[in-house]
Amino acid sequence: MIIEVKALKKHYRVHKRAPGLAAALKSLFHREHTTVKAVDGISFSIGAGERVGFLGPNGAGKTTTLKVLSGLLYPSEGEVRVDGHTPQKREVEFLKKIMLVMGQKQQLLWDLPPAETFDLNRAIYEVPRDQYQKRLTELTELLSVGDIIHKPTRQLSLGERMKCELMAALVHGPKVLFLDEPTIGLDVSMQVAMRDFIRRYNAEVGATLILTSHYMDDVAALCPRVIVIDKGSLSFDGQLDDLRTQVRPVKRVAFRLSAPVAADALAALGKVISSEPGEAVIEVGSDDVKDVVGRALANLPVKDLTVENPPLEEVMSELFERSRAARTPEAA
């Protein structure tokens, strides 16, 4: 296993103060603190070359975990090993093997062209010049960045900057890549390009990849395995398909119809998700698909039909709802 996490906890002590002048003055003499349990005892391990999606709502502890894994944060408790290293020691050999790409933070030098940041990283990571040139050429072609690496970073669009961020992160060919919202703010075509690139990098270099993203399309496209974390606790670790089956063991059958169909006729087949003239979508149990499709073909004016999984967003939403519901009695 390249990554091993055992009973990891990261708790923050945070100053708490009510709004207003009186509270501000009071806080001069007496400060109230509260402990935020960002990560509260999670364990998992990841094999070399795996692509794992790290999912959870805002404040779940995903980014905190990535920061612990990349050595930015010291764990409050627990044990973390990445390729045999203890991340928080930030040994040079460890830092040369990993990279954390944060969609909301940049390592590119703002006033200089990205090419200068690449060159800086080449020197810092001691990448031989010929190897650097080769990799830079490959990355430039893969990401179709062309000449933009010679324009000052501040003059680049968000999409161009993100491509260059990825290039800067990969100049030294990291074995372990932590991607925190790498497609945030990008348009759809740019998101697709980034996903393609990340998948190719994983395939060509054999790098281990952990991704957090609020875009479920990123996860569905890149990560066969997902780890779900909510309120600092791990609520699922397994294959994406298993998550779907476990949380929402249903399928969606979408019909194209040649004539209007009564609502009752659709409801008799399953839960109606949408119904418009000429098309309808129903949800049925995974085990009932064959039967429902047979009945629909026999009784409805079906021109065409498709069977799909429910959207991952809905699966996640349901999972989080359940986690919350499970916690509520304890809280009471």
Added chain:
Amino acid sequence: MRIGVSEAVAYRAEMIVWVLATTMPFIMLALWSAVATVAPIVSNSGRTYAGSTFTAYFLAVFIVRQLVASWASWEINYEVRQGTLAMRLLRPIHPVISYAAGNLAALPMRSLVTLPVVAIIFLAGVAGSFPTDLRIWALWGLSMLGGWLITFFANVAIGSLSLYMESSIKVMDLWLAGFFVFSGYLYPLDMFPPVVRAIADWLPFRYQIGVPVELMTGAHGIDAALQLLLRQWAWAAGLGVFAVLLWNNGVKRFQAFGG
């Protein structure tokens, strides 16, 4: 270093503004020269400050100030508050070394600014106020490095405090207040009453600016210079250890908020 130099010259207009912002020694020169026109000032140590002495002194202050400057404290504060320190921590190089490299990279540009002042020294006919003994100049070189190290480590130490408190900019303001009073930046420390002068000798500020300037203007012989250098380097070493300890412990508290 090369990248740092590129960054330093990225904004040409900003550079001109920055040069204008470093002209305090010239203002002090005008002020003290005006005072000296009434009558030369004799300091407590018996040194006479006439117009030309002040000219040599403040031109030296300008050069020294340019070359021993550091702004790591502001950088650290900004990066801790914004969370961008994370990107620096990810690199396989100790952040204190990367701050040092960034600050030193501005030296070529700063040296360029001092060149016209060196020309003025010769044109103003005050070159005679500077020592001719090469050994003193060698010690001056060491004192410049010592002065820079004190300034840099003080910046790192104070910047590191932002890892313990919400911001340490006010602590830096406090340091700067001490610097302006006790460094010799605004006036030769010779002019202090003996008691205050003695205090200044035990504080680090004199060793940032005052000692290199005093060596540059021939205020000390070899023996005195060596003694001053010893004290200066003791401060540099002490502050260095203190700064690195503060940093290494502080970084464990880094919370990297904000994404």
